[in-house]
Amino acid sequence: MEPAPTLPAYYRLKRRLLADIEAGHYGTGGRLPTEHELCAAYGLSRTPVARALSELAAEGVVVRHRRRGTFVDPGWMAALRAAPQVSVMATDGQWAGQLREAMGNELRLKITTAPLGELRAMFRRAIAEGRGPDFAIVDSVWVAEFAESHMLTPIGELDPAWAAEHDADFVPPFVDAYRFEGQGAVAVHAPADVTGLWYDRAALGETPAPHTWRDLRALGRTLAAGTSRDRHALVLPGGPAAGETATYALVALLVANGATVFTPDAVTLDGPAAVETLRFLRRLVDDGVLPAEVVTYDKDRSARMLAAGRAAMFVGASYQAETLAEETGTPLANVSERFGFVPIPAGPHGPPGILCGGMVYCVPRQARHPELAMRLLRAATAPRWLAEVCSETGQLPPRRSVIDALAPVSPFHAETAALLEHAVVRPAAPAYALVSAQLQTMLEGVLTRRWSPSAAVTLTADRISAITGRPIVRS
Known part of the structure; x- marks a missing residue:
């Protein structure tokens, strides 16, 4: 998982200018482009450009002169060299x-x-x-x-x-x-990220966020019954189109039911807890809570749908707060006023899940x-x-x-x-990218009914065993 957070415009410009200054593009004490030139070059308004230059000046990287422009501070460059x-x-x-x-x-x-x-x-x-x-x-x-x-x-x-x-x-x-x-x-x-359940506070109203799968299913069915066809109770990244984001969501759901993918010594995916997790997701599709089309979603679509009011809940990562902030025009610090973020509801055999x-x-x-x-x-x-x-x-x-x-x-x-204190880290393996791809395919196969949950788990465990060289322990 490493989808990079979307940084504010001024911050991206500040880093770009700093990298150019360090690379010597403006010389020891050369003049930077004007605010107007930077606005035109990067397609930005004056506000983020002015803030980027002001912060560089406050940090001693540049010196700003009224009517003359912004210049690299020679002393700063000398110290760097x-x-x-x-x-x-x-x-x-x-x-x-x-x-x-x-x-x-x-x-x-x-x-x-x-x-x-x-x-x-x-x-x-x-x-x-x-x-x-x-x-x-x-x-x-x-x-x-x-x-x-x-x-x-x-x-x-x-x-x-x-x-x-x-x-x-x-x-x-x-x-x-x-x-x-x-x-x-x-x-x-x-700086870290965790996976959990995002929800729209207004959509849930007085109903508390779900703590168990039973709560999630009941709430999802209630929400689905009262929404139009273009709105969904729950969405998530559901297949290879979302890449590692889909793996991140799936493993968090497995953790919430006490299932694991592998240990240092063996592949442990092929067991009742993993099968039960996939059956639960299939049941949510059958109930109309989770649309089967999630298998086509890219890594950010679920967050965009929550922001647009087209979904009430989604399984996602904490870094997607930035997407929610940008999509709704809300300051990052105020995202939690409109949206909540809680651990993945607990399955029958596990605690509420937080994967970091x-x-x-x-x-x-x-x-x-x-x-x-x-x-x-x-x-x-x-x-x-x-x-x-x-x-x-x-x-x-x-x-x-x-x-x-x-x-x-x-x-x-x-x-x-606060959720970090009880989080679980992702399973580690040298060929992790190949393992991740198999998990994404398993999720897609179950949601599209290409495989039954039990067949999907067995097949995926066999493939992961071949990739990692670890034996399968079936429970």
């Missing part, structure tokens, strides 16, 4: 800009990026060739594989005091998930400058910086101190971040 360089490997999207902004001109970052689907192979190839980066941002599901091969430096070896701070302040699922016997913690979670995921920071053992990489890690996880990033993106801070700081000013974060 004198700073030591750290090599970074990351996925495309927001991460390069976030790291540059967090670090300022204290370090020069040489960042190599790749699409998420290519990042794991690129990282492994760099390690195999002896040219591993100083610092990397990788998908959390790869950490176990990298740790098993001893590719990552335990954080306690780099900075024992900060490692103790990490263990005390980061929420338990993220501390425990990346700690391995004989190594300690080898990765640190970046995202990217992690790590320092390879091949790092040539591990002490500088640690400086970058501290900057990227500093409470003040995390609060700023999560406020802009709708992601959840992995640190308790930041959750506490955001709670009074962001009701959305107050409600959703």
Whole structure:
């Protein structure tokens, strides 16, 4: 799962300008385009352009002169060029800009990026060739594989005091998930996302959000009975068209019924709990609660439908608060006034489900400058910086101190971040992308009646076993 949150326009422009300044596009003290030129070049109104330039000025990157324009601050550039360089490997999207902004001109970052689907192979190839980066941002599901091969430096070896701070302040699922016997913690979670049930407060009225599958089905049938054909009680990303977002939703539903996909030793999908989960989804289709057409949805369609009033509930991720904010013209901090977000209702054999995921920071053992990489890690996880990033993106801070700081000013974060304490992380496997694709196909096959739930689970378990090389344990 790593659909990047949609960032505000001013924030995207600010990062673009910062990257161009660091790359020397405007020279040591050169003039930036005028506000009018930036508006025309990026198709923006004056408000986000003015804010982007003002924030760069406040951070000392540029100097603004009335009637003369905006110029790169020579002192800032001189400090950047004198700073030591750290090599970074990351996925495309927001991460390069976030790291540059967090670090300022204290370090020069040489960042190599790749699409998420290519990042794991690129990282492994760099390690195999002896040219591993100083610092990397990788998908959390790869950490176990990298740790098993001893590719990552335990954080306690780099900075024992900060490692103790990490263990005390980061929420338990993220501390425990990346700690391995004989190594300690080898990765640190970046701003996180969780899967849950979004709902329209107005559509539910006085009815409380569902806590169990029985509640969800009853509420869905009531809502479906009173809506037109172009409105739906419940939607979700239902197949390969939604990519990892569909896997994220399905695994959260499985977790809510006590089902798992695999463990480090075996494939555990083929059991009654998984079959029961798929039967429940099929039943929701039969009841008219869930439309079968969800198999064609892209990763954001469910969120757009909730925002437009065409759905009352959807299974989705916390980062989609940004989509809801943009679609409804609502400030991110106020999204929770119109929409609620709760754990996936519990099935007969499981607790309410919260599945968390995202990217992690790590320092390879091949790092040539591990002490500088640690400086970058501290900057990227500093409470003040995390609060700023999560406020802009709708992601959840992995640190308790930041959750506490955001709670009074962001009701959305107050409600959703608290769910992290009891969240479950995604299953990890070297061939995770192939496993994810099989789960998406299984979901699509059941919702379209190509397979029965029991046949779909058995077939998918066999395929995952072939992919991972792990035996199947059937319960």
